[in-house]
Amino acid sequence: MAFLVAGTLRVAAQMADAQDSLGRKGKYSLQGPRVALILSSPGVPTAMVAALGGVFQALGFESCERRESPVQGFLEELTWFREYLDARGGPMGCALVALVAPSGQLRQPQRLVQELSCCGALRGCPKVFLLLSAGHGAAPEPGAFLACLGELCGRSHHWSLLQLLTELFCRVAEESTGGTRCPILRSSLRGALFLGGVEPRGPEPEPSLSAQYDLSGARAALLLAVTQDRPGAQYDLEVLGGLCQALGFETTLRTDPTAQAFQEELAQFREQLDTRRGPVSCALVALMAHGGPRGQLLGADGQEAQPEALVRELSRCQALRGCPKIFLLQACRGGNRDTGVGLTALPWYWCWLRAPATIPSHADILQIYADAPGSSSGSPTPGSSDQADILSVYAATEGCVAYRDEKGSDFIQTLVEVLRADPGQDLLELLTEVNRRVCELDVLGPDCDQLRKACLEIRSSLRRRLCLRA
Structure with a gap:
């Protein structure tokens, strides 16, 4: 028995x-x-x-x-x-x-x-x-894209899929006419994905200098946060500002901007970078506010600012051409509250086991756009260099609520914790770990008594590994 x-x-x-x-x-x-x-x-x-x-x-x-x-x-x-x-x-x-x-x-x-x-x-x-x-x-020519992908898959079994895609994006950009094309990925993965079936048995070798961004120049950060009627927002500002300084970013902080001020602050930030005497190697922008039903940012005046327009503003920066541009967006992107998915029926012996945790409905998805999609009129040409070298991290998937309480938001607080622990690791891999931890949390919204789930969305057109160690 x-x-x-x-x-x-x-x-x-x-x-x-x-x-x-x-x-x-x-x-x-x-x-x-x-x-x-x-x-x-x-x-x-x-x-x-x-x-x-x-x-x-x-x-x-x-x-x-x-x-x-x-x-x-x-x-x-x-x-x-x-x-x-x-x-x-x-x-x-x-x-x-x-x-x-x-x-x-x-x-x-x-x-x-x-x-x-x-x-x-x-x-x-x-x-x-x-x-x-x-x-x-x-764009890019699909045959070349697939040939490069197949070649990388054949010889790089020990790489995670995100590492492989970063290398692929670099090669596609270099091999296209004028180096102006770059694909984009959208990820809600919660862990490293090794499709080649071979995981590294020991520590991975350090990437070559050509395989990662050169961050020897100046680093600049702009933190824009609406704190009015957003309990815990001040804690997010404090820990994120401290992280940026620890990572060597010259940090500018603005609180309670109006919708128009969001745009004006980005424009001024871009102009300051373009007029610097020395080289700039990286920029980080944090946008923290209430969100509208279609992902808009709401300024302190209640008016709407489009996050895509703010990203485009910085993508025009000549000083950042070919350099990584990081956007952190802590805001709701709609009103959906995800109850998550789990096992529908638990057998009797589950009381002796740790049942698998409920998983956010939008987790574990990776989308690879060989031809980067445009978003609206006036947006950069799909796949163009204006969309290259951009990393955007959203606190919620499209249509969903981003959670925050008096101690801060799950996204920002977890992000700071993970990056402080290991700032020398590839940022895409670190963000995947951040998402895993956020997905494990059960949260209570201010207007309901049922547990909810949250999931990040990571969008990347990075063409090299990005390590933020100071």
Whole structure:
């Protein structure tokens, strides 16, 4: 009897690990099957689909579904794929989906991403989306993008996927005409993802000087925070200001800016950098305020400022050309309150086990845009150098609430804690750890008595490793 109980508990523990898929060391375990889908519209070159298949195989996906449909039918195909995975039974290890359509036609990819996020078999597992433009005018040229990706996958098994993508973005930019093209990634991953199946057994070697940004020049930080009617905001300012100074940033702090002042402060910050005598190597901008229903920032006067316009303002800075520009956005991006997802039924033996924690609904997603999407009229050309070397970190995913209390926000407080502990590590990897810790928290909003979840969104067009050690 004892043998049967021990065996049952051992199997249950394995099920718990598989359901979460995130190893206890901050790395996805990928114990289940890896599933892949190539979804392309009619007219996509056969060679491009074959190249995708080769990349998927290099990443360890032995089998791959291939479906062809007009762009209008992509959602239906993703629904079929989700139902197909749920019907297979048992948890998956990872899903990789390539969406290929003529340039400009794939206009609302988030709806497609959300469809696969509802897949029960993929709960807690990484879901990777590769979005490619095909046809005349695609930027960068998808064949070159895939060839470079396949080559890196073949020889860099020990790299995490985020490390691999940073190197890929650098090569794509260097090989495109004039070096003006750069892809973008959007991540809510909670851990390191090693798709090559080989994790480093010892400490990773230090990156070469050419593989990371040169931060020998001046570092400048601008902190803009609305503190009125935002309890805890002052604590965020104090700890973030202290972190910036510890990392060698010359820091400017402005409190309670109006919506117009947000724009004016960014413009003045850019002009000051452009008129400096010495070189500038990095800029950090923190934007902290209430958020509007569509992600706007609300100034102290209650008026709206568009965060995309503030990012564009700094991307015009000539002194920062080719240098990393970091944006931290602590604000709500809508009114949705995420209750998270977890196991729907707990067997009797779960009282002896640590049940997997509830996971934010928008976690574990990585989107790779080979052709960076424009956001609105007047935005930089998709994939252009104006969008390169930018790292934006949002305290909440699109449409969701960002949480804060009298002790500060979960995002800023956790960010400072993680960066102070290990400032020499690659910033993208550190931010993934920040997201893992934020996703583990259960929070109570000011207007409800039910526990909620939060999840960061990390957007990056960085082309080198970024280490902020002073």
